[in-house]
Amino acid sequence: MELKVKKVQRLDGTREALYFPAIFVGLSLTVKHFWRNLFGSKDVVTVNYPEEKRHVAARYRGRHRLTRLENGFLSCVACYMCETICPSQCIHIEAGEHPDLSVEKYPTVFDIDELRCVFCGLCVEACPKDAIRMDTGVISMAYTSRQTFDFTRDLLRDNYDPKAHSNTKYEDHDLPSPTSQSEALPNSKGVPAS
Amino acid sequence: MTDMNLLQSRIEGDSSGEDFSASVMSIEIGPAHPAMHGIVRFTTHLDGELIVGMDTEIGYLHRGFEKESENSKWIQVIPYTDRLNYVSPLLNNIGYSMAVEKLYGIEAPRRAEFTRVIMGEISRITDHLTCLGAAAMEIGAFTFFLWFIKAREYLWELVEEMTGARLTTNWTRFGGNSTDLPDGFLTELADRLAKLKDVMEECDKLLTRNKIFIDRVKDIGSFSKEDALSYGFTGPLLRACGIPYDVRRADSYSVYDELDFEIPVGSTGDCFDRFLVRMEEIRQSINIIEQAADKIPEGPFMTDERMLHYPDKKDVYGNIEGLIDHFKLVMEGHQPPAGEIYMPIEGGNGEIGFYLVSDGSGDPVRVRLRPPCFNFVAAMPAMTIGHYVADIVPIFGSVNMIGGELDR
């Protein structure tokens, strides 16, 4: 396509020099908005946050979660892919042997420092097992202590709310067992958890 | 103007017996000042209210983008580029990815390019909306600002639908994009553009012909063509001087040569021209988006070159070759061939140029960003001296300094 140039129009003539026409046009617009928002249909994009929730896009990269297999074990095989790709180096993984022999390898430690995380989503792309996802739809993480932001393996569940859990330390005997974890099955459609 | 030597002695010489310095008052404008939307410091010398001298200090937002990039893998730079010009993050994403693609010597599929055009122009609109709104707000037109912010909200929701984040998009990849258009995106886009047009029309009526506004911006910060070129201006500021230089046309990249649009130019390069040029560019961008949305072809949104993108998940799960590729790509990173390239694209502020040097390994040797507003801020003294202190506000507003891009 050829280069098309358009010269912008500088309107600065007698009509402008009178001040009033433009002020009246402006006033009519602002008054229109004023009355419409006062009585008519509101044209407001502001969200009254805690009472109303914004619509969160299906692709929104919110807080991470670790998915589980159908039998309840973590999908993660501690391959260190996400830890390698992470640009902010916020993931820390330690691999271990699982007592259940059907599981090859699993993360004994899987920590995400949510304060370091830049929410780029590269870990999700890099994961070969679809074990980490950011589709929780959690848009705000506002806690009062830095420790609360250190998400350990077992806290990276779907509906986890750290405010309701005081004990954020992972204990080794606290291994995920199929029965107790079944309520935390991954949300396979990828829609935000309510 | 006053005699230069006298002025110099006035500024420097408060130790000399005759107290000339009394009439020149130096005043710090910035970093913690409402008119500085980035963080920048102007030490302004005032004679009465007239600016007779100015010294600029930048670097308050220096985060070491280039150093960090050299210590990352190629792909890990993409999230960093979000934070350069943070009101048009997608353009930085696109610029960087296209630079790496140029280094590889490949091109993204056509669908990806069209999507990039759409998203890039959305980002340009958000950039201009922010810039114009903020500049107008600072000269008192608060309503204009908030109507523009409302319009920007429409677009950022689209960006969120598309990329999964509003600002920290991290959207493009080498050889394509991380995501394709979501369902119903184009109808939603048309909807929002219609709303945006309404807002544009209202705001145009509200401000453009208002004499108070015209007085504030007309003949303020005028810049001649020669000076603008010498200072390396690009983008709306150069076009306001009357030079139709637009990288989209000058070095036609992506699919811009298939799209029909006009390049708005001004005549005197003052703040009024910059305002009008930006307003017109928003309209042109809407036009471009509409055309691109019509023309967007079906097809893949990611290149099928091996070792450029992660294999399909079914390959990763299902066959060993895919798994190995995946592991190699994550562990070693992308390895563009050795060489160096400079890739310019038209950003919100002007020419964003990425100069990349690769030695063939997974780590970049050099990632250099040419920040467009660096030149503008360098020219701030030239633009402001001889104006009143209140004129810093429209001049600096029209410069659209973005701290993340300026200081990197």
Added chain:
Amino acid sequence: MEVLLDIIMIPTVLATIKIAVIILLFVMPLGTVLTLMERKWSAMIQDRVGPNRANIGKFTGHGALHLAADGLKSIFKEDTIPKGADSFLYLIAPFFGLIAGVATFAIIPVAGPIGDFTFQVTDVEPGLLFIFAITSLSVYGAVLAGMSSNSKFALLGGTRASAQMISYEVFMGLALMGIFMVYGTTRVSGIVDGQNEYWFGHLIPMWGVLTQPLGFVLFFTALIAETKRAPFDAPEGESEIVAGYFLEYSGMRWSAFMLAEYVALVGVASLITTLFFGGYHVPWLHLWDSAPQWLVTVLQIIKFSVFTLFFCWFQIQLRWTVPKFRFDQTMALGWKKLLPLSLVNIIVTAFVIIAFS
């Protein structure tokens, strides 16, 4: 009872009661509410929600509680005095604005007299000249605040404020001269009564806005500039000189400046109503001869309040519509446009009056 009535009818006591009623029951609450209303109304104009977070339990009153919250907050805020400031001048600077704002209402009638009793604090002979005198007092507030703060931004603001306010005082006087000519008096009650005359029988009331349209525009502009509201708020210029002359103030002293601004806003609105929109006179009400006195008074108060409120709203609407002048442009507008125009207005008005009388 008789004794009580006698005491009340003593001029001093009567004036004090009137002042208390007008100031404490009308102006101050209106001024205070307007601080919130400006925020709320601007939100309406700008497609926002506006302040609505202050709450007691679940009750927010659509933001009404912000009034209490703001008041309490500023009461319990620290009162800082910057280093090197002249603390006495710094202390008394906020006085002037409030005094000027409050004293404006001394001559504004809110309803017609019932017998000897007037709904006006005092009806002095110089009338509006008193207004000019008292508004020039508020220049001191701005100048002293700017000078005493020991801050460069405040000084710039104070300088601008003083230049702007003294300049616009001239035009204020000149713009009103037409009104003096038309109604032949500077006494407020005379001007208000003069506006209750009618043209063409009982068709059109001789409101100031109709007899002096140019004078109205000039006077309104000059008043807005005098109270430093947008688009003439360069002395406050929040974007370049941060907040201008009251930059260093905090807590309740800052609130005093803010309140003075809003009291002045009400003052402007009531002055405009009184001088150009027939004051308290309800047009065509005199045709209803048998109207009971109490009803007439009530209607007059309502009419006055409605017009005053309208002009308060109008000023706020104007503020959020237009950008602001640069400082030298404010001055140029005054000296080069308003001043010649008001001189022309005087000559034309005088000519017309003499030719047709």
Added chain:
Amino acid sequence: MTIAAGYLPILIMIVLGVILAATFSCIGLFLGPKLRGEAKETPFESGFLKDGMEGHRYDVKFYMTALVFLIFDVEVVFLYPWSVQIRELGWFGFLASSVFLGILILGLAYDWKKGALEWE
């Protein structure tokens, strides 16, 4: 009613204003916290700890405007009596004040041309 009685309410009003303002100014001294610090006490200058205007002198550029103001304000005072009595004074008064205004306008034109109205 004497003339003074008419002004008494104004005095009361001013006193009321002073009381109001004094309340406003002093209430913070008693109720507010007192946490002083160097950074808090320095005058604002975009985040730098400077001494403000101390030791500086500022060139007031509008003294010309102030002079013009003085002239006009004083001259305008002469117009008020005329404006009130315009009907009684008739054409003679009009002529007289026209001459007066003409001189005033000439003066303004002179100031204008001399640049006294330019804010520098």
Added chain:
Amino acid sequence: MGEEISTKEAEIPQDTGELTSLLRQEFPDEITDYHSHRGDETVVIKRDSFEPVCRFLREDSRCSFEIMMDLTAVDRLEMNEEPRFEMVYHFKSLTHARRLRLKVRLTEDDCKIASIHHLWKAVDWYERECFDMFGIHFEGHPDLRRILMYDEFEGHPLRKDYPIDKQQPLSQLKEVDERHVYGRHT
């Protein structure tokens, strides 16, 4: 899947662009190397002739490079190439719609180059940035001081031997006016 892209030594074409041949013709002895990898015309020249070449590029009507787009340096320490530094200048000509990359190689112990701030005004700040980041001295620059870093910063951060996690010593808070003499732009 397409053909695997060679990640090893790329075949950088030695084809001569129009500008390259022009420059070779005008400055036959000064050009040490040239290529146009991926279409970017690149010319490497000797340091001594740098200023005249720039002047030629700006003023000759066959070049007329109005815009100095970018100025930076590359530290080639880890690429094991000698000399260590490479100055990279990007020029843009609007008249001829062309770009040119000009490179000058500098050794580590003598990293000085002539300043060209008098040719393009934009160069001023770019040279300051390059000095700040790489420690390259631009001879004749009127005000060569740090721009992104603070004055007390030690070292030059974009040099490859500057560790990314190096801690700088804490500097004392100084009186503002002592730091620079202001008033250059009056």
